[in-house]
Amino acid sequence: MRIVAARDRCIGAGQCVLAAPEYFDQSDEDGVVVVLDAFPEPEAEALVNEAIHACPANALSGADSDD
């Protein structure tokens, strides 16, 4: 999978960082999401999906790696 972050929708809540800190961070300046690794290994997909669902602003989604 590939992680897609809509930075314009991000409200800087930090829920993704809490759920999957290996894959998400927040910018120091405005708290907007920074994807650290957009291509999680298959075994990490469940964790990443949890982080995607935890986003209160629906700013995260998962796409096929080839898209």
Added chain:
Amino acid sequence: MSASTATDLPVLRLGDAAVWQDLQSHLAEARERAAFARTDAGLVVALRYAEVDSILRSNKFEFGDLIAAVGQTSGPFYDWWHRTISAFNPPAHTRLRRLLGGAFSPKRVNQLRVLITALVNEALDPCLAKGHMDIVDFAHVLPMRVMGAVLGVPREEHAIFEELTITIAKGFHTGTAEDPVLVQKVFDSLAKLTEYSERLVAQKRAQPQDDLISTLLQERDGNDQLTTQELVDHIVFMLFAGHDTTRSTLSIATMLLGKHQDQTQLIREDPSLAEPAVEEIMRFESPVMLTTRQPIDDAEIDGVQLPAGVPVGVSLTSAARDTRGMPDADVFNVRRTDKRGIGFGSGLHFCLGATLARAELQEAVRAIATRTSEVRLAEEPRWYPFKAVRGFDEVRLKLTPR
């Protein structure tokens, strides 16, 4: 399923003070029967996690008028609340969130952590010396000191701020609208706090310092920045929100540490558990009993009709304990891995100050656990009734210093 009317729903008697002492079992009972309940005041309230989360995230629902819901539909308090970020939808909301959000960025909050820890320890020292903590000496002083330090308000003026924010908070309580003397006090307190905030802004504009107001004065999104009126309104908003809710949450946190000694011991043995412990505290006894949204167009969820423009309550307290999707939701477990946090809300209005609140709660929990060898409740505390944000006016803990 045929559409039901609000009259078929289980009733939550929130007007009965006794219900608040045992609120979780009343909520659980109603939640098992239906996804929504109706309060004795006629407000339809979502109780289950899925419904609460979807209403809060939905763009078909907007800000529900919390103040109108308690009977105030005009006046300076109403006007101020409607100028704050809570009342806006995108794109105005998005603009304010960007301009205000930088003040609570992880970087800024982490810079503040040393200061927060020092304030926590300072408040805790006399409690440890006495072997006793009354939350009046801890949960009631800490949020003001933290907000004061963050905003750059001198310590000798905290007492004034505290009194004003406590009075302003009463504007949101059920029953206030029927008390003209109290309504006037709310207006007066708001006017005073606004005037004080204007003075602070003028001071920081002339002499910028390393504090939140100075940061907000410099905050830009492209060419856009907050107007002075917006800045003043939101300083009042942050003083109020950062004080009242944090104080309630800290009172709940201290109660849980005293009540669940086995869990406190786990934090004592591994202080890094303070972070998940705060998430668990926010989940297990979520302070926000009620917030409101309203459907933009007529809506129907689970067969319940929700008319356009009529406020719907959402209960975070109830949603967080829903056993659907979390079978052991009624267990307090600081090592919980299946997090499903909704304590800070969901959707666009997710708590603006969550990063700061988390840091403050984490350092308080960590210090209470690690600086003691035992913490226990001196007596069972009593929840205060009728407020949208729950908590205790009094929690008494016996502390054994380490």
